[in-house]
Amino acid sequence: MLRVLYEDNHLIAVYKPAGVLVQKGEGEDYDDDTLYWQLKTFLKKRDKKQGNVFLGVLHRLDRPVSGIILFAKTSKGAARLSEQFRSRTVKKIYHAVVEGIVSPSSGALIHSLKKDEVKKKAEVAEGGEVAELNYKTLKAGKRHSLLKIELKTGRFHQIRAQLAAMGHPVVGDTKYGSKEKIDNPRQVSSIMLVATELVFKTATTNEIKIVEIDYPDSWNKKIRD
DSSP states (O other): OOOEEEEOSSEEEEEEOTTOOSSOOSSSOOOTTSHHHHHHHHHHHHTTOOSOOOOEEOOOOOTTOEEEEEEESSHHHHHHHHHHHHTTOSEEEEEEEEESOOSSSEEEEEEEEEEETTTTEEEEOTTSEEEEEEEEEEEEOSSEEEEEEEESSOOTTHHHHHHHHTTOOBTTOGGGTOSOOOOOTTOOOOOSEEEEEEEEEOTTTOOEEEEEOOOOTHHHHHHHO
């Protein structure tokens, strides 16, 4: 069931479950399991639209990551919000459970990241793109820490690669060195990383909108274990 978090005449924000692609990559065929096609189908049916439904992809989340995704319902919405994402005026907040106790408990991470096209992962390397984020420890147990993360740039697998580079991979992210796997009854790819907040200006009124969700309550038990 599609979960709508915010909607106006030009924009719509929905929740992306872990394991779901935002949009299919290269190729002529489309995948009706993607969030893009689920939302298109939902809007077409709900609004009784004839013909094609416009839907603009403004940003993405990795397949195993859950959280807030913002789409454009009009070309004006797509143009205005794409510019906000390009100029980095959209505030993007994430929460993550990572392995280990993070020290210092808060700070900024700045790395040079390169995408390895063969391994399909980001690696810290000279000559890459600058990746920057701020983090703060909200809770810490004996073996895990809950972090709040503000993304300053939007590089490929950025949060996952940067946290792994500091020795604290996201729980379940075996691609980036996590020693733990997440038991998932739905058999979908998932890690303990969720996009919990987006702050942006509306397409036509420049009104500031804040879309928020909570991180999963089950994460608190993970911290206590």
